[in-house]
Amino acid sequence: MSEVKKIATRASYGNALVELGKKHDNLVVLDADLAAATQTGVFKKEFPERHIDCGIAECNMMGIAAGIATTGKVPFVSSFAMFAAGRAFEQVRNSVGYPHLNVKIGATHAGISVGEDGATHQCNEDIALMRTIPGMTIINPSDDVEAKAAVEAAYEMDGPVYLRFGRLAVPVINDKPDYKFEIGKGVLLKEGTDVTIVATGLCVGGAVEAAEKLAADGINAEVINIHTIKPLDEEIILNSAKKTGKVVVAEEHSVIGGLGSAVCDCLSEKMPTPVCKIGVNDVFGESGPAVKLLEKYGLDAQGIYEKVKGFMGK
């Protein structure tokens, strides 16, 4: 079996910006002293005049992006999820969200797969925070292909977008000729009848793998990739839940306020269905190699597999 190609979605972000920058003069990139980590360094190298390093001042950076957006340029603001969504939350809400400005937030190093840096830098709350801002689009791509497509789609749409990227290299799973990315449209990756696994971001790969293991045990799981958390593709979730009657949601985010909550919001109102949420269980993360952390916190394929089995009463 050939080695699976792995790329961190933060790298996809930087590469996609370079490609978009070639096509669009009005695209500018902002960083807060993390261009090397957010991988926008490649853009800086290619377009130094359109790369603005704001220094270690994320709140100001968000405001600068808002001001730039009012003049018709399209700023991509880059930082770690912790600082983009966390520290600068109120700037995102009041200077970007309320005026509904065309600012794209590229938030890298989301979730516990940040790894060794530990809990202070592992943001498991960003989706929850961003979901509460009216008019905010939230995209959490699952691999390199999807991340690049998401960056381009974010540029093409008018309005604020929160793009969530990871530090850890993850398998490329969407390199298929028929792959199509559309904001707000979930992707049915595997059909099944016994249980629906709704996954986002880094957990999508794990969910697909878990479904294969479940199949060997006689459990036929349907797998849906929800890359756009807001606006949520309710139709694909409701249709699947109607068929399977059981829904598992897997995400590298707190079980409070993330995709799991969004799916519960939808199902509880429109089609009450038993739901099992897989995520970070209202705890802070810790230091360690990313892969080991994902294993410990039950967010890898094995963790998803075991949780689904338990949920199915098997």
Add this chain to the structure above:
Amino acid sequence: MENLELQKTANEIRKGIVTAVHAAKAGHPGGSLSAADVYTYLYFEEMNIDPKDPKKADRDRFVLSKGHTAPGLYSTLANRGYFPVEDLTTLRQIGSHLQGHPCIQHTPGIDMSSGSLGQGISTAVGMAMSAKLSNDSYRVYTLLGDGEIQEGQVWEAAMFAGHRKLDNLVVIVDNNGLQIDGKIEDVCSPYPIDKKFEAFNFHVINVEDGNDFDQLRAAFKEAKETKGMPTAIVMKTVKGKGISYMENQAGWHGKAPNDDEYAQAMEELKKAGEALCQK
């Protein structure tokens, strides 16, 4: 515009402020009145704007970082012809385009939503930066309260503006000396304000009387002539300027006059206007 005309205009703008806040039964008259003269100077003399084309691309921009003094800006925009003066009595009412704090989506002439203190200056810096990126000639003005500069984000923005040598940016500090809880030097002193901006690589102009048009004219002229660095105009003003019982009273930061107080305020402004007409 001659000073006398500017003074008459500012007096009308003050009437609009008091009328709007009285009608709303809420709002911030003190800081609106202290800045009424600088609003007047900016919109009737200094800025390249067109009320008939509020979004014209090459217009100068204004961001009211101290967004709570929106009544002052609204009254200025109304008197400048962006929308009817009659709209001012709808301030803070449901369905009005005049929100409690400025909103870019609601009000003609508003260049940025603001009001959460410390954020407006960053957005103004962003506009100035954008102009530099594409060699646009417009200038950007932002007005801050002296209490507002207690916010750390102000200094993040100042550091960036100084570093980037944004000489198309003018930061104005309305130094009326009072914030909600009292005198700024008693609450948490931001003094010396001028030296702080100097340290952040601004050209600083101290204006002894920010309610005087000769001094404002000189300051903005000097700002325009300043190259290679942003300008900070630190202007001493009188909070509540023009209404005797509001002047230098922290209690009038965010309080509406009752009917009697309103009548007195309007009478004072009427007399001030008549005095100007006899000059």
